[in-house]
Amino acid sequence: MVWSTPSQDVLAAAKVGDSFVNTPIATGVVGSSGSFSVPISDVSSLSKYASKDGVLNLEVRAADDTDVAPFALSRKIVTVEGTTALVDPSDLSNSNATTATTAQVAAANKPATIAATKVPKSAVKKSARVIAVASDELPVDPQDPSQDPTDGTGGEPLDPSQETPEPTSSTGPGGLGPNSPSSTQVCGTDYLQDFGSKKVIVGSSYAVAGNTTGSFTYSSGASSTIGVGFSYSGSKGSYSQSGTTSASSNASVGFGTRTGGYSYATYFKFGKYGDYCYPVGGKKNIDSYYAFKVRPSSYAGGGTVNNSTTPSATKCTDFGGGGLTISRSSNSANTWSSGASLDAAIGINLSSKTGYTSTAKLSYKNNGSTKKICGTNDYFANSQRSVTK
Numbered sequence: 608m609v610w611s612t613p614s615q616d617v618l619a620a621a622k623v624g625d626s627f628v629n630t631p632i633a634t635g636v637v638g639s640s641g642s643f644s645v646p647i648s649d650v651s652s653l654s655k656y657a658s659k660d661g662v663l664n665l666e667v668r669a670a671d672d673t674d675v676a677p678f679a680l681s682r683k684i685v686t687v688e689g690t691t692a693l694v695d696p697s698d699l700s701n702s703n704a705t706t707a708t709t710a711q712v713a714a715a716n717k718p719a720t721i722a723a724t725k726v727p728k729s730a731v732k733k734s735a736r737v738i739a740v741a742s743d744e745l746p747v748d749p750q751d752p753s754q755d756p757t758d759g760t761g762g763e764p765l766d767p768s769q770e771t772p773e774p775t776s777s778t779g780p781g782g783l784g785p786n787s788p789s790s791t792q793v794c795g796t797d798y799l800q801d802f803g804s805k806k807v808i809v810g811s812s813y814a815v816a817g818n819t820t821g822s823f824t825y826s827s828g829a830s831s832t833i834g835v836g837f838s839y840s841g842s843k844g845s846y847s848q849s850g851t852t853s854a855s856s857n858a859s860v861g862f863g864t865r866t867g868g869y870s871y872a873t874y875f876k877f878g879k880y881g882d883y884c885y886p887v888g889g890k891k892n893i894d895s896y897y898a899f900k901v902r903p904s905s906y907a908g909g910g911t912v913n914n915s916t917t918p919s920a921t922k923c924t925d926f927g928g929g930g931l932t933i934s935r936s937s938n939s940a941n942t943w944s945s946g947a948s949l950d951a952a953i954g955i956n957l958s959s960k961t962g963y964t965s966t967a968k969l970s971y972k973n974n975g976s977t978k979k980i981c982g983t984n985d986y987f988a989n990s991q992r993s994v995t996k
Contacts, residue, residue, distance in 0.1 A: 614658035619905035679835035679850035800879035804907035808946035816995040818975025829966035834957030841899035844954035860910040870915040874907040920981035
């Protein structure tokens, strides 16, 4: 089942202790391989759940009678050839765009995948449960124990006097049986803890050739795709990433003009949220929580610059000198698997990705003789990262 969860506008205005309603918007079946594709017949009706810039925060909760596998994603409501559609915000060349191409819609509608792995018993007291890993977004091989994203050391429980929360309904957490939410449950999400601002990598430049410089600007309205961490205990060390969410800025950062290899980071606020269900006529308590998640809530601003190891880049073209400037303001950028610094708070870092747009722009300038501009996975115009040589 697909649920609409609070938009960034709602999360940014919330205070610890606030509670939110989650609304089911579509149902489907997850295949044995973990792949799912859920059609939504009336996209325009979802605008009431979107942020002011048209972005929906969604959560897929695949469940059977005992387990639930959550998966977070964001989609933006746009118009394509006169029809309302959903696209991945990171695929848009302009984060403020309200229209899209048919190719961008097709990319957003491709089947996504949930790869199930077991949460270690050290992180869940009563039983090991299934949690989802976004195998198409997070570079993790679920068959390789050395890369197990759920590997944790447990940690202190949310309330030392309580046991790990259990689902309150045999139809699964949130009343999520195979077909529909239970009408006997009251379900929602509580804002439990403010983690404050955390560093998130949003870009990089590698002007390593002589007389070349690189610059990156993250302007107001820029959008980043940031990982969402899920846990069934809420304890530090028990989280794993499952999906991503889109978060946008309302201030600008210019990272200067630099020679060498650098990554550029800004700051987003993060919060801890608890998903709960309890029987109609009952009362909510610690046992009502069946899952916990950590996600960005709003933009904090500021920025830092850090040295970054120059990546291998072999897709090269000439980069003329005499002050020639080349820029990127469209297409996808690099995914930083540990780009959001949450390790101190939850035991893992989360991924981050910022596509090149008119509000997240990379430029190189060559003040010397002709050099090379080389891409890591493609030529400069379509490369995730690039290097001057």
